[in-house]
Amino acid sequence: xxxxxxxxxxxxxxxxxxxxxxxxxxxxxxxxxxxxxxxxxxxxxxxxxxxxxxxxxxxxxxxxxxxxxxxxxxxxxxxxxxxxxxxxxxxxxxxxxxxxxxxxxxxxxxxxxxxxxxxxxxxxxxxxxxxxxxxxxxxxxxxxxxxx
Amino acid sequence: xxxxxxxxxxxxxxxxxxxxxxxxxxxxxxxxxxxxxxxxxxxxxxxxxxxxxxxxxxxxxxxxxxxxxxxxxxxxxxxxxxxxxxxxxxxxxxxxxx
Amino acid sequence: xxxxxxxxxxxxxxxxxxxxxxxxxxxxxxxxxxxxxxxxxxxxxxxxxxxxxxxxxxxxxxxxxxxxxxxxxxxxxxxxxxxxxxxxxxxxxxxxxxxxxxxxxxxxxxxxxxxxxxxxxxxxxxxxxxxxxxxxxxxxxxxxxxxxxxxxxxxxxxxxxxxxxxxxxxxxxxxxxxxxxxxxxxxxxxxxxxxxxxxxxxxxxxxxxxxxxxxxxxxxxxxxxxxxxxxxxxxxxxxxxxxxxxxxxxxxxxxxxxxxxxxxxxxxxxxxxxxxxxxxxxxxxxxxxxxxxxxxxxxxxxxxxxxxxxxxxxxxxxxxxxxxxxxxxxxxxxxxxxxxxxxxxxxxxxxxxxxxxxxxxxxxxxxxxxxxxxxxxxxxxxxxxxxxxxxxxxxxxxxxxxxxxxxxxxxxxxxxxxxxxxxxxxxxxxxxxxxxxxxxxxxxxxxxxxxxxxxxxxxxxxxxxxxxxxxxxxxxxxxxxxxxxxxxxxxxxxxxxxxxxxxxxxxxxxxxxxxxxxxxxxxxxxxxxxxxxxxxxxxxxxx
Ligand code: HEM
Ligand code: SF4
Numbered sequence: 001x002x003x004x005x006x007x008x009x010x011x012x013x014x015x016x017x018x019x020x021x022x023x024x025x026x027x028x029x030x031x032x033x034x035x036x037x038x039x040x041x042x043x044x045x046x047x048x049x050x051x052x053x054x055x056x057x058x059x060x061x062x063x064x065x066x067x068x069x070x071x072x073x074x075x076x077x078x079x080x081x082x083x084x085x086x087x088x089x090x091x092x093x094x095x096x097x098x099x100x101x102x103x104x105x106x107x108x109x110x111x112x113x114x115x116x117x118x119x120x121x122x123x124x125x126x127x128x129x130x131x132x133x134x135x136x137x138x139x140x141x142x143x144x145x146x147x148x
Numbered sequence: 149x150x151x152x153x154x155x156x157x158x159x160x161x162x163x164x165x166x167x168x169x170x171x172x173x174x175x176x177x178x179x180x181x182x183x184x185x186x187x188x189x190x191x192x193x194x195x196x197x198x199x200x201x202x203x204x205x206x207x208x209x210x211x212x213x214x215x216x217x218x219x220x221x222x223x224x225x226x227x228x229x230x231x232x233x234x235x236x237x238x239x240x241x242x243x244x245x246x
Numbered sequence: 247x248x249x250x251x252x253x254x255x256x257x258x259x260x261x262x263x264x265x266x267x268x269x270x271x272x273x274x275x276x277x278x279x280x281x282x283x284x285x286x287x288x289x290x291x292x293x294x295x296x297x298x299x300x301x302x303x304x305x306x307x308x309x310x311x312x313x314x315x316x317x318x319x320x321x322x323x324x325x326x327x328x329x330x331x332x333x334x335x336x337x338x339x340x341x342x343x344x345x346x347x348x349x350x351x352x353x354x355x356x357x358x359x360x361x362x363x364x365x366x367x368x369x370x371x372x373x374x375x376x377x378x379x380x381x382x383x384x385x386x387x388x389x390x391x392x393x394x395x396x397x398x399x400x401x402x403x404x405x406x407x408x409x410x411x412x413x414x415x416x417x418x419x420x421x422x423x424x425x426x427x428x429x430x431x432x433x434x435x436x437x438x439x440x441x442x443x444x445x446x447x448x449x450x451x452x453x454x455x456x457x458x459x460x461x462x463x464x465x466x467x468x469x470x471x472x473x474x475x476x477x478x479x480x481x482x483x484x485x486x487x488x489x490x491x492x493x494x495x496x497x498x499x500x501x502x503x504x505x506x507x508x509x510x511x512x513x514x515x516x517x518x519x520x521x522x523x524x525x526x527x528x529x530x531x532x533x534x535x536x537x538x539x540x541x542x543x544x545x546x547x548x549x550x551x552x553x554x555x556x557x558x559x560x561x562x563x564x565x566x567x568x569x570x571x572x573x574x575x576x577x578x579x580x581x582x583x584x585x586x587x588x589x590x591x592x593x594x595x596x597x598x599x600x601x602x603x604x605x606x607x608x609x610x611x612x613x614x615x616x617x618x619x620x621x622x623x624x625x626x627x628x629x630x631x632x633x634x635x636x637x638x639x640x641x642x643x644x645x646x647x648x649x650x651x652x653x654x655x656x657x658x659x660x661x662x663x664x665x666x667x668x669x670x671x672x673x674x675x676x677x678x679x680x681x682x683x684x685x686x687x688x689x690x691x692x693x694x695x696x697x698x699x700x701x702x703x704x705x706x707x708x709x710x711x712x713x714x715x716x717x718x719x720x721x722x723x724x725x726x727x728x729x730x731x732x733x734x735x736x737x738x739x740x741x742x743x744x745x746x747x748x749x750x751x752x753x754x755x756x757x758x759x760x761x762x763x764x765x766x767x768x769x770x771x772x773x774x775x776x777x778x779x780x781x782x783x784x785x786x787x788x789x
Contacts, residue, residue, distance in 0.1 A: 043488070068284060068367070070407025074484050077404055081522055097268065097285055104403035120271075127264050129256045132397045133472075134524055135404065142253045142397070143526040146533065158273065159343045160297035195275050199293060216719060218658060221667075222295050226340075226659035228587055228669045232326055246721075 012116065013109040015087055020059040040091075047075035051082045060084065062107070064092040073105045080106035080136035096120045100127055106136030151177040151212050152184055153219065154192070154200030162222050163197060170197055172234065174223035175211040220245045247310055247610060248393050248537045250358045257400065258355045261362055265289050266348035273344065288368060288406070290361030291347055295662045298342040301364040302354060306374035306392040306416070307335035307613040309359075311600040314611055316357040318596035324350050329596070331581060331589040333653055333704055334413070335373050335613040336364060340660055362400060367408045369399035369479070373415045375423045376614040379538060380622040382570045385437045388418035390534045391444070391471065394526065395433075398472045405479050409486035410494035412479070413451075425615060425731035427459045428452055428707060430496045431478060436465065444471050448478055448508070449500030452701035456737050457497040462509040470516075473525045477516035481508065540571075541608035541623060547573025551626050558633050561644040566629065573626055577607075579619040579636060580643040580651065584680040585673050588654040589617030598639050606632050615704075615731075616653055618646065649684075649691040649758065650676040653704055657697030657714060658721070664697035666714025666721035667747075671695055674751045679758075688758055691771045692730070707731035709772045710754060711738040723750035727757065727783055728775045739780060742788055753787055760786045 013019065024038040027045045030053075038059035041047050050057065060079060062072040076088055089109035090102050096116050099107075103125065110116070131139045151174075152165035163170035164177040165187060171177070180187055184202035191197045204215040214220050225233030227242035235241045250258070265285075272282040286292075290301035302317065309317075317337055321329045324346045325339040332338055342350065354360055364371055372392045379387040395414060399405070405412070415424045418435035426432035432447035443465040450459030466474045485503070487493045500508045549572065553559040566575040579599060581589050591599070599619055603611045606628045607621035614620055624632060636642040645651045652675060655661065657668030672695055679685045694708030698715075705711030711726035722744040729738030745753050758771070760783050765774045775783070 068407055069488055070367075070405070070409075071484055071488075073404045073407065074480055081518070095281060097281075098407075101401075101403035101406055123267065128260055128401065130253050131403075132257070132400050133402060134522075141526070142257075143530040145253065146251070147527050147529045155293060155297070158345045160293060160341075162296055192279075193275075195273075199279055217721065218295070218662070218664070221658055225296060226669075227667065228659050228673070232341075 010113070010115045011089075011109065011111045012121070013087070013089075014103075015108050017087075019109075020087065024059060024061045041072070041075050043069050043071040045075070047078050048082075050079065050084075054079070054082060054084045054086075057084065057086050059087045059089060061089045061091050061111070064090060064094055067093040067095050067098055073101065076102070076105040076107055077136045096124050100124050104131065104135040104137050104139070149179040149205050149207065149212065150181045150184055150202045151205045151214070152180050152187060152200055152202050153177070153222065154188070154197035157195050157198040160198075164223075165191070165197075165200075174214065177205070177212045217245060247308060248305075248389075248534065254397075255355070255358070258358070258360050258362070261289070261360060261401075262348060262351045262355050265351055269344060269348050284366055286347075287366040288363055289347070289351065290364035291342070291344075292365060293662075294340065295658075295660050295664075297340065298344055298347065299660070300339045300342045300347065300350060300361060301332070302337050302339070302359060302361045303364045303371040304336050304359075304613050305396050306372055306378065306389050307376050307615075308374075308378075308389060309611050309613070310609045311604040311611070313357045313359055314596055314600035314603065316353060316359065318593045318600065320350055320353060321596065322593040323353075328590050328592045330587075330656065331591065331613050331617050331619070333615045333617060333655070333702060334371060335376070335615055336371055337613070338656075340656075365411075366406075367410050367412075368406045369402060369408075369412045369414065372396050372399070373413070373424055373429070373615065375417045375419065376612040376620050377423060377567060377576050377622065378418070378612075379540070380569050380574075380576045381419055381421075381423075382568045383421055384419040384570075386418050386435055386442060387535075387538045388416045388435055390531060390538050391418075391433065391435060391468075392416040393534050393537075394472065394531055395475060398475065398526075402479075405483055408479070408483055409488050410491070410496075412482075412496065414475075420733055422731070422733040422735070423615075425704065425707060425735075426450075427735045428456070428704075428731055429459065431475065432459050433471075435468075438465055442468050444468060444474070446474060446478065448512075449497040449505070451495050451497040452704060452706050453495065454492060454699045454701075455495075455497065456701065456706040457501060458735050458737065459497075460500070460505040462505060462512065468531065469528050470520065470525060473519050474512075474516055476524055477512045477519050480515050480519075481511045485511075541610075543571040543574060543623070544625070545572075547625055548627055549573055551629060555630075557637075557644075558630060561633050561642060562629060564644040564648070565646045566624075569623065571623070574623050575626055575629070577621045577624045577629065577632060578614070578646045579621065579641050580645055581618050581641075582645055582651050582676065583640055583643050584645075584650060585677045586640075587669050588652050588672050591619075595639055595641060598635065599641070602632060602635055616647075616651060618651070645676075645685065647690045647692065648686075649679050649688050649693055649754075651692075652676060653692075653694040653708070655696050655703035657695070657703075661697060661702075663700060664714065665699075665716040666697050666723060668695040668697040668703055668712075668714060671712060671714075671723065671747065671750060674747075675754055678751055678755060682755070684755075684758060684762070687762060689770060691758070693754070694729075704731060705729070706737050707735075708738055709770070709775070710757060712750060712754075713740075715744055717744065721747060723747070725750065725753050725757070725787070727780065728772065730772055734772075741780065741784055756786050757783050
């Protein structure tokens, strides 16, 4: 497989720790070799296969080859539900209009093919005053507030 | 002949390329054979048209007639509401479509 | 009826602002059409044959007079004086300007309405029984469950980029008035040993590959309803096909995987999600239920109806339906005048229907999937006054469930995907049967027309279905027989070679004549077809 090191100009992180300094490997090679701490999940990969190895992962990249392919949202949420706390990075065709949902599914870093406009990003992330359902972020759903 | 059609970005109205501008009337459409892609690209990026595409047409009584029925309905309006077509005074406009 | 609290209102208002911003960016050229398209579609804005088209959600088909007035005002102010009520219990406007779209959404938000998720590959508006809360045969009003699911599915972060659109219907009686098993998920609220639960049917649909949903779980406890739905969706989002748009609906997944394997995966995901706390507390369901309590029905009302006017009596017989409360009926306003456009209503008609709902039906209206409007709770004593007002406005057609009560999609007159026009065929058929006087004799005969294989007009589910096809650039129509969307659900079969426009109208009459000749006591068209099969119809049609 090709080398996944990419231009990190477009990288946006919502984490304090240092980014992993080596390239992510495919799920298959990750499962074969024991020393990688960064993996890239493609839409067709089963993110659940990573669950036994979460403690040695520091970065999971979830690739969105096309923004309309929403499998990555489930992959992300599954990993967070399984207790993964490392970096979860959405890469590829990541557009400003999707980032709010991505944050909710547990992504805390974005590396879009095309840089995001910072103002638009800010607007998008602060758009939703409330949420209707719990997800992988810490937001309280409306129903919990109604019955607090 | 090939003619170019699209929708106005702001209003959504069906429009036809006249050689220099966009018109609501298919009668104004000109043959663009060979240059359809270039015009479509240029006009779309200038946002003078949305979702342009070229279609086949023939000359019929001096004005272009789209070859496919779908484009003829587009050119006129809903046949079941002659009052809302571009030719509200012509109750038989539906026949032009067929 | 459900009323927004400040949370619901904030969400809808935020959506309006989001869309206003997106539309601005599109108009300024910061978004390409490719990027903008999925965003506008999630707000119900299509680019159709003649202009932008806006589809407004009417959750589970229920609305009040204020909302109906607002829909009428939008038709007047931003469109061309009419709207089209659809088989998905929504309304569509055909002549919308992109410049106005955000303002329309803002007008809708003022009356607790929106166009959120009325298109796009997300969970669409949830449909339900149009007689909910009024029907004599329901175990409970299904709408609180639909509302619970509406909130859960709104802006769902995981399920907004599904392989394909996703439609859910919720009913609560054995009589299916919502085509429940032809939805991606059909839910029937059932009672078992005094407990309420939800039967889940998954993988139904129409379109090019029609399928009837199998039951994958006969009884999900109500306090796990949302969790179970989430499990169904997650398995679909992860495994539904994305390589081919035409194989992307959940029906294909369930079919290819097998209902058993799909169910197994859902159950496993369900067990996992039960640990995740995604289910709203039961108190939330109780809160929603309070909005759907019965209106204050009067006691001791008369059941007598003065039938001395035969036109009125006919309308009462055809267009009113038994109600759970004595002295009341549900009255159906037909949007199928003979020769008219099925489902269209003018601004004035919408205003009138709103006023009549306020005066005679506890301020409530329903949109039926058959493209008619229901006033759910009308005193029998008020029927004559109601009918008189409807008649004067061209809304008094006495033809519910008859051959004149045709479902028709917009077809080639409005739809860019169409092969053929649907509306003119519907117009000619209703005119034919009104003229030859056979409507009464034919009784219940559900006729449904789609202008292409996408089946928005439910042709697979028609007792008689008509499908528009393209025959070398000329409109052509296939005839189908034997479908049903009701509890006796079945898929219609094609009779044989298609017909041209005049031919299809004749063909429908020929099929109707076969029924009139062959029927036995009490049989509907569908019953006769099921008994005698296709052959006698084929013989009559193709000789
Ligand atoms: C004019 C714009 C419309 C467009 C572009 C459109 C498009 C489509 C498409 C592509 C499908 C097939 C989806 C699939 O199988 O994956 C479909 C299905 C459907 N549409 Fe429409 N439609 C339109 C209008 C309507 C209207 C006006 C109605 C109601 C009268 C409607 C109701 C439905 C229903 C009930 C289905 C079948 C659902 C199913 O496949 O399970 N649509 N539509
Ligand atoms: S069935 Fe076809 S023609 Fe009719 S509305 Fe749907 S997509 Fe359009």
